[in-house]
Structures are given as C-alpha cells and as structure tokens.
Amino acid sequence: MWVQVALFVASLVISYLLQPKPPQAKPSAFDDIKFPTIDDGTPRMVVFGDVWLTDWCVIGAGNYRTSPIVKKQKGLFGSKRQTVGHRYLMSLHMGLCLLMDEITQIKIGDRVAWQGVSDSANQSHIRIHKPDLFGGDDKEGGIDGTLIIMKGASDQRPLPQLQQMYDSPVPAYRGVVTFFFDGMVCSGSPYPKAWAFRVRRTTCEWYNEKATIWLDDGNGNPIKAMNPAHIIFEAQTNEDWGRGTDIGQLDLDSFKECADILYDEKFGMCIAWKRQDTLKQFIQQILDHIGGALMIDRTTGLWKLVLIRESDKPETLPSFDYGTGMLRIEEDNNSSNELVTNQLVVSYTDPVSNETRTVRTENLASIQRDGIILQNKTYVGLPTSDLAGRVASRDMKIIQSHLKKFKIVLDRRAYALQPTSAFVLKIPQRGIDSMMMRAVRVEHGTLTNGEITVTAVQDVFGLPRTTYSQVQPSLWIQPSLSPEPIVNARLWQLPYPHLLDVFSPEQLALNSDGYALVLAERPNSLQQGFEMWAKTTGEPSEQYVGQGQFVSRGMVQNAVHQTSQITTLTLDTIGVMSIGQCALLNDEIVQIQAINFDNRQISVKRGCMDTVPTAHDENSAIWFYDDVALVAEKAIKVGQTLTVKLLSQTSQGTLDLSKATANSLLIDNRHARPFAPANVQINGLSYPNQIQALNKISWVGRNKISQNTAILDQNAPHQSVETGATVSLIISKKTSANGSYQRVVQKSGITGFSLDIVADNPSNDETKLVVNLDNAVMIKVELWAVKDGLTSWQRHSIEVAVG
Numbered sequence: 001m002w003v004q005v006a007l008f009v010a011s012l013v014i015s016y017l018l019q020p021k022p023p024q025a026k027p028s029a030f031d032d033i034k035f036p037t038i039d040d041g042t043p044r045m046v047v048f049g050d051v052w053l054t055d056w057c058v059i060g061a062g063n064y065r066t067s068p069i070v071k072k073q074k075g076l077f078g079s080k081r082q083t084v085g086h087r088y089l090m091s092l093h094m095g096l097c098l099l100m101d102e103i104t105q106i107k108i109g110d111r112v113a114w115q116g117v118s119d120s121a122n123q124s125h126i127r128i129h130k131p132d133l134f135g136g137d138d139k140e141g142g143i144d145g146t147l148i149i150m151k152g153a154s155d156q157r158p159l160p161q162l163q164q165m166y167d168s169p170v171p172a173y174r175g176v177v178t179f180f181f182d183g184m185v186c187s188g189s190p191y192p193k194a195w196a197f198r199v200r201r202t203t204c205e206w207y208n209e210k211a212t213i214w215l216d217d218g219n220g221n222p223i224k225a226m227n228p229a230h231i232i233f234e235a236q237t238n239e240d241w242g243r244g245t246d247i248g249q250l251d252l253d254s255f256k257e258c259a260d261i262l263y264d265e266k267f268g269m270c271i272a273w274k275r276q277d278t279l280k281q282f283i284q285q286i287l288d289h290i291g292g293a294l295m296i297d298r299t300t301g302l303w304k305l306v307l308i309r310e311s312d313k314p315e316t317l318p319s320f321d322y323g324t325g326m327l328r329i330e331e332d333n334n335s336s337n338e339l340v341t342n343q344l345v346v347s348y349t350d351p352v353s354n355e356t357r358t359v360r361t362e363n364l365a366s367i368q369r370d371g372i373i374l375q376n377k378t379y380v381g382l383p384t385s386d387l388a389g390r391v392a393s394r395d396m397k398i399i400q401s402h403l404k405k406f407k408i409v410l411d412r413r414a415y416a417l418q419p420t421s422a423f424v425l426k427i428p429q430r431g432i433d434s435m436m437m438r439a440v441r442v443e444h445g446t447l448t449n450g451e452i453t454v455t456a457v458q459d460v461f462g463l464p465r466t467t468y469s470q471v472q473p474s475l476w477i478q479p480s481l482s483p484e485p486i487v488n489a490r491l492w493q494l495p496y497p498h499l500l501d502v503f504s505p506e507q508l509a510l511n512s513d514g515y516a517l518v519l520a521e522r523p524n525s526l527q528q529g530f531e532m533w534a535k536t537t538g539e540p541s542e543q544y545v546g547q548g549q550f551v552s553r554g555m556v557q558n559a560v561h562q563t564s565q566i567t568t569l570t571l572d573t574i575g576v577m578s579i580g581q582c583a584l585l586n587d588e589i590v591q592i593q594a595i596n597f598d599n600r601q602i603s604v605k606r607g608c609m610d611t612v613p614t615a616h617d618e619n620s621a622i623w624f625y626d627d628v629a630l631v632a633e634k635a636i637k638v639g640q641t642l643t644v645k646l647l648s649q650t651s652q653g654t655l656d657l658s659k660a661t662a663n664s665l666l667i668d669n670r671h672a673r674p675f676a677p678a679n680v681q682i683n684g685l686s687y688p689n690q691i692q693a694l695n696k697i698s699w700v701g702r703n704k705i706s707q708n709t710a711i712l713d714q715n716a717p718h719q720s721v722e723t724g725a726t727v728s729l730i731i732s733k734k735t736s737a738n739g740s741y742q743r744v745v746q747k748s749g750i751t752g753f754s755l756d757i758v759a760d761n762p763s764n765d766e767t768k769l770v771v772n773l774d775n776a777v778m779i780k781v782e783l784w785a786v787k788d789g790l791t792s793w794q795r796h797s798i799e800v801a802v803g
C-alpha cells in the first residue's frame with residue numbers, strides 16, 4: 001500500500017514539474033493606448049463663472065513607461081512571485097480653455113481625484129495621490145502624479161518637461177490654458193479614463209469690481225458666477241475670440257448701469273462657450289437669460305446694452321396718440337387665446353455637481369380649469385435653483401399676461417424710440433386711455449414719408465398702470481392730403497468727391513458739365529416726396545428730371561465763429577441725421593461728429609472738401625443732405641442757368657407746376673477746380689483775434705484726386721497737391737478802425753506751404769515775403785489755390801487785429 005502511495009506522489013511531482021509555466025503578463029504597447037486628441041485649428045472654449053469642462057482633449061503624450069504588478073502565486077512547494085499586470089505611467093499634455101482664474105476640482109472617470117483651490121500664479125503644481133481611485137492594483141488602479149497648471153500668460157516660457165517629452169523645441173502655449181501631468185494614469189487595463197475639470201473665471205479688464213457675483217447652491221457650497229454684462233462686454237471687445245470691437249464704440253455708461261443692476265439682483269451666470277454656436281447666437285443666449293438687448297444706439301452710434309426692467313419714472317415716458325405723433329395703426333394682434341402654458345419647467349446646470357436640475361412654476365387656477373399645458377425651457381447659464389425660479393416666474397408672468405401687440409406708424413416725434421424703449425400709447429377710440437408699451441422693432445424707413453413704424457408689445461411691468469375706458473367719439477380731424485408748395489428749397493452744385501459716386505476720375509477729367517443737388521424741406525408730414533422739373537438757358541419750358549426726397553433743415557441758434565476746430569451748433573430742432581453725415585451750413589460743408597438730441601446740439605468738423613471755414617450769423621440755415629438721391633438727372637453746361645421747380649406729392653396727387661416756386665442756379669465748373677489749402681495759420685495760430693506783428697503764414701495742401709471720396713476737414717493731415725497747382729496770396733491792411741482795406745502785397749505761383757514775413761529780402765528767397773504793415777490796425781489775409789487758370793471754389797479770408 002505504501003508503495004502505491006509513494007508511486008502516486010512521485011507521479012504528481014513529475015507532472016507538476018513537467019507542466020508549462022504560466023506566462024508572465026506583458027504590458028500593452030503605447031500605440032494601443034487611445035486618447036481623445038485635438039487637431040490644429042480646433043476652437044478653444046471660453047469660460048465664464050464656475051463651470052465643469054468635460055471635453056477632455058490630449059494635445060500630446062509621451063514618456064511612456066510601465067511598472068509591473070507582482071503578486072505571489074501558491075504552489076505545491078510554496079509560493080512564487082508572478083507579474084499579473086502593469087501600471088501605466090506617462091506624460092500627458094492637455095488643452096483646456098482660453099482663460100482661467102483657478103481650478104477647484106478634478107474628476108477622473110466620474111470620481112474625485114483632487115479638490116481645493118489652485119494657486120493664482122500663472123504656473124502652479126497640484127499633487128494628485130489617488131493610487132486606489134479605481135480599485136488599486138486588484139482592479140483598474142488609480143492616479144498618482146503631479147499636474148502642472150499653465151494659464152498661458154503673455155510672458156509664459158516653454159515648459160522644460162514638455163520639451164523633454166518631445167525631445168525638441170515646443171511653443172510656450174501663451175493665451176491658452178494647458179495642463180501637464182506626469183505619473184500613473186491607470187493600471188491593469190491600458191485604458192485611461194476621461195478627465196473633467198471644474199474651473200472658475202470672472203476676471204475682466206473692465207469694471208472688475210462688479211465682475212464677480214458670489215452665489216450659494218442652497219447647501220452651503222459657494223458658486224463664483226460672472227456678471228452677464230461683463231460676459232457681453234468681453235464678447236464684444238475681445239480681439240482673440242470675440243468681435244474685436246474697439247472699446248470706444250461701446251456706450252460704457254449703459255454697460256456699467258446694467259452691470260450694477262445685475263450685481264444688485266445677484267444675477268450671475270456660469271457658462272462655457274464651446275464655439276459650437278456663432279458668437280451672435282452666444283450673445284443672444286446671454287441676453288435671453290437676463291432679459292436684455294444689445295443694439296447700436298441711433299443717437300450716439302455706440303453699442304448699447306439695455307435691461308428690460310420696470311421703469312423707475314413711468315411718468316417721464318414719451319406718450320403718443322393721434323394728436324401727438326401717431327399717424328395710424330397697421331396691425332392690432334390682440335385676439336385672446338386662453339389656452340396658454342400654465343406649467344413651466346426651467347432646466348439649469350448645477351456647477352457643483354455638474355448635473356441638470358429643474359424648477360417648476362405653475363398657474364393652479366388655469367390647471368384646474370384647462371388641465372396641464374406644459375412648456376419646457378432650458379437656461380444652461382443659470383447656476384442656482386433660486387435664480388432659475390426667478391427666471392421661471394418672469395417667463396410665466398409674460399406667458400400668462402395676454403399682452404397686447406400693436407404695429408403703429410408714428411411721425412418724426414418718435415425719433416428717439418429704439419428697440420426695448422418704453423412708451424405710453426393712448427387710443428381712446430379703442431377704449432385705451434393709457435397703456436405702457438415696449439418697442440420690439442423700430443423701422444425708420446426712408447426720408448420720403450417721414451414715418452417711423454414701431455412694432456410694440458404691452459409692457460409686462462406696466463400692466464398695473466394700464467387704464468381702459470368706454471370708446472368716446474373721435475375728436476381727431478383728418479388733415480389735408482393736398483400737395484402743398486415747397487417753401488424752403490435750395491439748389492447747390494455738387495463738389496468733386498460727391499460726383500465720384502457716379503463718375504470715375506478719368507470721366508470727370510474730360511467732362512465739364514455740372515450737376516445740381518436739390519435740397520428741400522418737407523412742408524408737412526403728409527408730403528411724401530417731390531418731382532423735379534428743370535430747364536436751362538434757352539429752353540422754353542421745364543422738363544421732368546427725376547424724383548426727389550426731402551431732407552432735414554435746421555436753423556442755427558447761435559452765431560458761428562470762423563475756426564478750423566470742431567464746433568458745437570445749437571439748432572431749433574433736431575431732424576433726421578446721423579454721425580458722419582454731411583451738412584451744408586450756408587456755403588460751407590460740415591460733417592457731423594456727435595449728436596445731443598436732448599440739448600438739440602450737434603458737433604461738426606469745419607471746412608470740408610472744397611470749402612473753407614467762414615463765420616455764420618445766428619439763424620443761419622443748415623441742410624443735412626448726405627446719403628439721399630437728390631441730384632437732378634440733367635447735365636448742365638458751364639455758364640448756363642438752371643431753373644428748377646419742385647412739385648410736392650401726397651397720396652392724393654402732385655402739386656400743379658404753375659403753383660411751384662422757381663429756384664435758379666448759375667452752373668460753374670466746380671469739380672474741375674483745385675481744392676483750396678487747408679488749416680491756414682497766422683504766426684502758428686488758427687484764426688487768432690489779435691497779433692502784435694505778422695511774422696508767418698502757413699497752410700497744408702489738399703488734393704482732390706488723392707482725396708477721392710474721403711471727407712477731409714481743415715485739420716486733416718497734409719496732402720501732396722495736384723501737379724501744377726499753386727497758391728496765391730493777398731495781404732491787405734486798415735490804418736483806422738473805420739477805414740477800408742488797402743492791398744499791400746499780392747503773390748502768386750507759390751509752391752511751398754509757408755511764408756515768412758520780413759522787412760527785407762535781398763536774396764529773393766521764395767519762402768520769404770516783404771510786407772509793409774506800418775500803421776496797420778487790422779490786416780486781412782486771403783489765400784486760394786490755382787491750377788490751369790482755374791481758382792479754387794472758395795478762398796480763405798482771415799481778418800486779424802494788430803497791436
């Protein structure tokens with residue numbers, strides 16, 4: 001028996017010794033490990049507030065290495081150490097976003113690997129020691145290594161560890177947030193899990209003290225949200241990812257006002273623009289959250305930010321009825337639909353957990369009557385249930401209010417209305433004594449009819465102030481629709497730059513014909529336009545030469561001095577005008593630089609194109625003519641007199657030719673003449689009132705050919721003059737206050753741009769001029785240009801007291 005047992009044991013030992021050894025686990029090759037990579041040109045995300053970034057992108061990986069996982073395996077003769085897997089270590093270069101203040105949490109595979117608040121320095125280090133995050137060596141390992149945060153400052157240097165990984169020079173990655181991690185990323189299984197980062201950014205170069213809005217999630221967790229006004233400001237001005245708008249083109253007061261309101265409301269947002277939508281769509285998304293609008297203010301030409309909130313002074317709002325500017329009602333979409341949403345569910349994103357949550361608001365009375373009529377809305381930028389609930393209540397109030405809508409036509413008294421503007425509408429003929437409205441769309445149309453079409457909705461904040469009454473008999477009197485004679489009109493010959501809108505410089509060089517600009521003021525708001533009938537010298541009767549449009553005309557309430565500086569004009573009324581528009585002040589062309597509608601003032605550049613600055617009396621007329629087709633379609637020969645009659649038009653007909661006033665203009669070859677010099681200075685001063693002695697006269701050149709269609713004023717830089725153009729000069733003096741001017745000297749053919757006034761010039765220096773001004777109490781300097789025998793359209797005439 002013992003022999004049989006011994007033979008069995010020997011057989012078992014031999015069998016164990018002869019069996020093949022179990023294979024040692026081999027590590028996966030680096031090429032087998034897959035990462036979510038990023039390509040060149042991929043748009044980089046922009047972070048606002050407190051957000052989670054879950055789109056893990058690996059720019060590069062390297063320094064691949066493994067560490068064996070060795071465990072003891074039991075056998076007949078004891079235990080053996082055997083490699084059962086490997087830990088995978090490597091370097092990862094990860095791209096995150098454009099800008100970041102700090103990182104507060106890192107999740108890998110939906111498990112928290114690190115949390116805290118990272119350093120504020122541009123480059124900082126985070127030690128992540130979670131080797132058992134995914135079960136340790138028995139399962140899928142964990143994370144163990146150092147994360148280097150690089151915020152992409154303008155002076156950021158290339159990271160040495162990154163250069164070592166690629167074994168070649170690398171960029172510094174300025175302007176973008178990147179992370180560099182080196183250490184264990186997984187074990188057992190060669191499949192790294194996705195990384196997610198909770199980051200925060202509210203820093204803004206503008207008004208930073210109101211950029212951060214601290215919120216609470218209701219469980220004691222702080223949320224660092226960003227002021228939406230600052231988000232829109234960055235989207236407008238950022239030159240890297242935004243519109244790149246110059247800050248000077250923003251109405252900063254409106255942005256600051258909105259920032260203050262949102263800060264006080266604790267209306268902070270947390271959102272990341274992932275560049276999947278256009279910038280316009282992203283800005284609109286922010287505006288939808290806050291209930292606001294972004295537009296170009298017609299009165300300033302600047303981008304203006306407006307919040308739709310309750311007016312704190314409703315009694316100051318403009319009011320319109322049939323006697324104060326309302327012409328007619330085109331649409332009245334006020335049919336009531338009782339079956340509207342009565343339960344609204346708003347979804348928002350919790351930045352602490354990165355989960356989508358919901359709040360609900362409802363109208364219980366409507367639900368009991370009609371059943372549940374559900375609507376869902378998503379506001380991804382709202383970070384708290386409190387803020388989501390406030391927005392849900394706002395939207396439900398709008399839905400349940402059955403707001404009235406109108407499309408009305410107003411006259412020019414509504415010039416100041418813009419989208420989001422609040423105003424009061426009074427239509428007693430329809431039982432509406434007073435109703436607060438909010439403009440949705442404002443269409444100014446053309447100058448032909450002077451009408452402003454406004455699409456408006458009843459202001460949800462103004463509902464308590466709306467009053468209704470029984471319909472009363474209309475007291476409105478239908479105005480006369482008969483065409484009226486045009487009282488204020490003027491003919492004016494077009495200068496060279498305006499003719500370039502139709503002709504080329506080569507055509508104008510061969511064409512001496514003149515063209516007239518017809519300026520006419522609307523007799524009343526019902527006159528829609530006018531026909532132009534004209535004849536020239538020798539023609540028996542007027543012929544139709546085109547259709548005209550009315551322009552704005554004003555009377556300057558202050559005397560205007562002769563100057564080359566920007567001048568403020570106070571007008572009797574502000575009509576239709578815009579910044580950059582040309583105007584004709586008597587015979588001087590000016591260009592609008594600023595408009596103050598409240599004070600009826602405009603600031604203008606002086607002596608534009610081929611005109612020079614002159615003094616203008618109080619109550620001088622100014623015509624605003626730019627961008628309107630006003631040219632009579634008739635070429636007139638030089639020396640002929642053009643006579644034009646203007647026939648006003650209404651919906652009922654055209655004025656009879658016999659009732660129209662004739663306007664005449666002698667045509668000269670204006671466009672062929674050289675431009676006068678500009679910015680004339682006496683002793684280095686522009687238009688001085690008094691000097692001790694005349695020492696120097698200087699000016700800058702003008703060139704109509706190189707100027708082309710540009711509108712240059714007196715202070716524009718010097719231009720090389722046309723070939724063959726020279727300057728002529730006359731200096732006169734008075735020897736008594738009541739005396740007349742006597743010519744002292746005249747000089748022509750001047751090619752320079754200054755003259756020194758001397759008592760003697762023995763060397764006949766062309767830059768010097770001998771002038772005897774003995775006993776002078778006043779002097780007058782006249783300066784103009786000459787080319788091919790033609791003088792400039794206007795000449796400078798400057799009078800200065802001496803003594």
